[in-house]
Amino acid sequence: MARTSKRKRRLESQELFEKKTEKAYVAGVYARLSVDHQDGDEVSIETQIEMGKTFIETHKDILLYDCYSDLGATGTNFWRSDFERLMQDVREEKINCVIVKDFSRFGRNYIEVGNFVEKMFPFMGVRFISITDQYDSAKQGDCNEALSMHLKNIANELYARDVAEKVKASKQTKRKQGEYLGSVPPYGFRIEKMDGRRTLVRESLTSEIVREIFVRYDSGENVVSIVKWLYEQKIHCPGDYKAYKTVYQQEGQKLRQWRREAIRYLLSNVVYIGNLAQSGKHIREPIIAEHVHEPLVPEEVFCRVGERLEGNRKIQKSRSLRNNTMEEVFRDILYCGECGHKFSRTVTEREFSNNKKRTFVSYGCPNRKRIDEDKCKNESITVLQLQKVILHLLKKEFLLSDIQMKKLTDFNREVGEIRKGQIEKTQKELQKSVENIDRKISFCYMEYRSGSTSQTQFLEIKKKLEEKKEQNQRLLRELSLKYASVDRLVDKQNQALCTVLKCQGGAVLNAELVQNLIGKIYVYPGKRIEVLWKWKDIWME
Template sequence: MSKIALYIRLSVEDQIDRDESESITNQRSLLNNYLDKNAEFKGFQREEFVDDGYSGTNDKRPSFQRMIDEVKNGIVKTIIVKDLSRFMRDYIMLGDYLENIFPFMGVRFIAINDGYDSAKEKGNGTDLDIQFKGLLYDFYSKDISQKVKTVADELKKQGKFLAWSPPLGYMKDPNDKHKIIIDKETAWIVRKVYDLALEGMSLGKIAMLMNKENIPTPNKRKTELTNMDYKYNIISTEAREEPTWTFGTVAHILSNENYTGTYVYNMQERSVLNSGSIKNIPKEKWGRVENHHEAIISKEDFDKVQQIKEKNRFLKGKNTDYPWRNKSPLQGFVRCPTCNHILTLTQSKHVRKDGSFLYFKYFRCRICKCNNVEHKGSKVELLEEQVLSLIKEKYEEVDTNKNDAVNLKELEKRITKLQDKKMAYFEKYKLGKMTKAKFVESKSNIDEEIEKLEEKIKVSLTTQEVVKGNELTREMMEKYIDSVICENSIVQKIIWR
């Protein structure tokens, strides 16, 4: 017997608003009471799918995805929710589920408070009232997201520390989660970094020294304080099992004004609706609360370090302002054979006899350098020549005999006919002239045939193409190569796509 899925969701916005009617407990009670009162659901197995703290503006929710997987496997045939907004706040995506996906999968969908039951709808669509409600929820979610940001900004202005974890050297006050206090176990690390910088030591050398002395990294301490797993963004190498200090780690600490006792916030703008959308805010627009917490670094020492950094900074403008800084097509593809980390493009400057400068670009491993592991840099020009030669060697060996070339136009015509045929089957299914099982079988066979034809086209295009020109391009790299392992200006291995 198929299951009835009880989908329950409580978002971050609901938790902030503290609306008791939206709580997990109340949603669970409402759904079970509805099922208990309707005899048609008697004896059906029930399973809860709960997403606590997830937004309804997309489907990137663990329990939601697990429920959809069971729908695909034919385990769940009925879904019941408190209202449409619990299931989805995106108007377009909600409509797709109600009008296309669920009718096709034979799933009954019930939204209690909205009075919606797909089994009682005419056809496979939704009435006008439900469509307007979906649109309303979509607008509502965007309005709520702005309200959440406004409330958070007001709390920050009052000095409430809202970040998940404070910077290295601080910890949350056990008695007040909105206050930070000095972490005696790590504050000395911050002072050491600033002392080394004031002595004139470069960022790279500071990182090397911290690794040599096995000093804990910020992420390691953050893991201890929050019990969260940060392994996904902790860099380590075969030569060093402990997390690694890098140039960037040191630079971040030396740029953090929070160490002066000033609470600095809103340095970036993060979208509530799209967690991946981040925009940097100009420094002059950052929020600040003076004398907010105990300082680890004096304001004078912080300003001195900023002056030293500015004085030692070779670049005074954007990377694109310098002709020698033009990016190599190899950037992001070349990796270190020791630690497999992506190599960094650097430069060296030589003075000509006439006083002008000559620049050479190199790929170097900053991770090995920070760990005092020997790595010999590679000249960019030499690597580009080798990679271009290897690409030509591999793809010019392909037999491009025109007599064996596949007629691409004929293949494309066959694909178009198959797609038309699939659409015709779908129309028959919708009109009740074809069973669901027969449609699924026919569709699967057509999709398999289309996939084979598309693969033939791909192979044909590859065999007919001869890499031309004497310059390596980004397009070539993205098309043919996954990564290049190299050191000392020698390509050791190419991993092809």
Template sequence: MEIVTHKNITGYQQTAVAYTRLSVEEAKEGESSSITNQKNIISRYCDDNNIKLLNIFADDGYSGSNFNRPDFKKMIEYLKQVKVDMVITKDLSRLGRDMTESSHYAEIVFPEMNIHYIAISDGFDSQKVNVMAPFQFAMNDVYLRETSRKINQVIQNKRLNGEYCACPAFGYMKENGKTNHLVPNPDTAPTVKYIFKLACEGLSAFAIATRLTDEGYTTPLMYRVQTGNFTEKGAARAVENWNHTTVKRILQNEVYLGHTILGKQKKASLKSKKKISVPKEDWYITRDTHQPLITPEEFETAKINIGKNTKKYTGYDKCRQSIFNGITFCMNCGSAMCSCGSVYNGEREKYWYLGCISNRKRATTRCTHAARIKYTDLLTIIKNELNYFISLSDKEIESIVNSAIKKSNSNQVYEDTGQSKANLTKRINDIDRIIAKLYNDNISGLIDDERLASMVSDLTKESNAIKARLSYEEDTLANNEVKDAYKKFFNIVKQYNHIEDLDEKTVRMFIERIDIGEKILPDGYQVASHHIPTKQQIKITYRFIGCLDDDGQCFNENNDEIKDDELKKVV
């Protein structure tokens, strides 16, 4: 390619500034692309062409995908303040690899500033007609996209292998400071454990943040500033006070369970710096890749306790507080139930869970079959149910799990788990169409009976094999999911020997939701009283395993479960 020369016939010495740039990836190409080599080429060019080099600007370690580079910005400001005739780069790619922006500076910005721009190796001269310029800019853009593709491919492979190719989460550090394996950070891991401990005790995110600030714990950003290289602008954002949002982010991060979770965000486009959120189903999650800081039970308990302090639990300001607040609902209309009534001299017999929210006087709609139950009755029922689980032997637990698996295999509707299953299902449909066509061809005389029988037999065997594979994979997947769910639930159960006094923490440890049905009175009665035996349906949805009886259980006035098929059909 032609090398630009710029002989000064009049002997007038022109002035110039040099701009050099090198990305991290380009640095691997060797000395030919180095900043030093670029400076040497430009200096030699200036000496040969009687040009005075006033200044050299260098962005070492910056991508050419955008122009948000510190020394490039300094150069533009310099050009506005100092009279300069020329801007010189080794080639067009040093100016930038973004086709639109590079062309804008080379062919519009610099000429409008009355500055002569030269790219030595590419033979580009802004004062000449550059016929090949569009192709040169385009090729640099192609290089940018190809490099980005290769980098993304490497990162994706690391993600699939469970390597942590991101900044370590607060509480962890990379082993030996270089590898992609996380290990607990002795400086910050105790803080993370303390946060989960406080959350398990029922403290809100605000309360935890306040305590951490009062007790002098270092915030994540402040710790990074103290231990890493931060610009003044970045360090200025670090504060000593903890924020409740930071606490919530830590409590919701499954990395503390020992899992590698990557790909939560991505760039909006190749040339954009903006990050956008990625749906959870598209995250890269690899289980059990490093040492956990907390147990699954602690994570779930903290999650529940933090959740109960949100508006969905506190929106009913007139509800009396109880250990069932926020998880008890009317079975008829689905509205949240509120606790009300009175307590006299410590007597809780007159303390009721009365009706549902939609049955209040101010409600625009009313539930015509609102449920109510005595607070003490609900306490007794739930406590008996939980103690039943605690009393189960390993053999009885195994029997319950096997029954759940059998029920799952007979009733569950499976979702498509991937493209492989879709392809297999499509192949079965294709085989059916092929067999139908073969019979038509046989009738038309295109194939004989022997050939028809052979082909149909082979296709039928293939179809049956695919169906067997799909059935096996679905059953295996469902069985593993059921086993994992029951394992999580009974791991919680095994933490207890017997529940004597039921409290809110225990209730939320086991139960997600309680649906209360209306009281069923004997024939001839319309109003319930202490002297009239009643029956009531209660549906308990347990954590991980859901409701063991889809229709719930019925209890009488003595809190004994009723095995009544007719009553089971109420819901």
């Protein structure tokens, strides 16, 4: 057998050592698709990711860890959800290689891209690869390669700014020319192309309906009265009008009543007074802020209607504040047994002859107020009637099911532990949000220092972010107090449960106890009640 020369054995040993010590990279493929759909160079997210995977398959020293993608995200800043996830994995050392299709997919701000590629990634030991730009930070490049990278990043940022300015200028020009930029015309109008522009034109039948609605409300009628009038005239609501393509009900068509919210929105929509650029009124929809078209309603009528609507909103707001001061024991668990709709709560106050006020709370199906085919015949039920029936059923279930008191109290404690776990999860999410806000402020500061944003813009953004951060920190403090009080509340609920089940005097149901024990309550006509218990299936197994 021929002997191997010492020189050959030394070379083979050296090659094996180099293979063993060759660094293996764990990569994340990042893809981004801009909000600018007019960019012809932007390929799909899937194509970008596939390019990254193909590149990894041809490089044995790189392993794929995960793919990250931001759809509809601008490249002018780095406030992107999956980009933040990518950087989080980099900081946690899960990946040490970032692969993109080209520099523009990573970002279009050349200063920030340069900071990442030349400073942050090398400092963190991260390899950066741009496939179509043929850039690989692991390969020692000359000064010409670095210059080429900077020029491409500058071109990318200038392109993004240029496109954004062109799109903005194009929209502003179209608005000034009276062109409608929305996809669906408001009720009472149709879209017609005039001189190459999409223009709002009065639609004969629906425009007369709009005018009549304004006249009726301006003359003193309320929204409910207008809803009844529309139903009596067999006028389709806007959604059904678009579906059936007919204003009035035809044979075989279902007639549904107008929603009161739709009436209020119509009465507050400034599009009906025509030239909005000259009206000086609050614009609710910026995309139609400068349309010039035939007005359907005189401006003085619109102003009077707006004042009346604002007054009604203040009344409703004061009522809701009064309602919120009372504990809602059966929140989100009370349903109609006839139509399955969730019951709504009504709070009323009555003043008696001795000048004392008393509050009455009742629940009822919202569909009982309807006037169309969906009207529900179920009646309302007071909170006192509900309390009485639920207490009776609870005692009955406890006696018939042979459940020990300890099992119910233990179950209550388990629910408390679950609630503590939910609080902890929310706390972690809020804490992560606070950290993200700090990073966003840092990015914003870097953009300000680089001249990308003005001092005024930076201070405005910083103020908003700090307000959001303060809000999250306040919620964190509230959650800490809530977490600390869970055990105390569980003990209080168990005492209330013992009072109820032992038939002691003064037993009442509170919101926590009801939410822990009851899944759903169905109320049928005749005040017949069906209760679905949360704990029943657990101990019946």
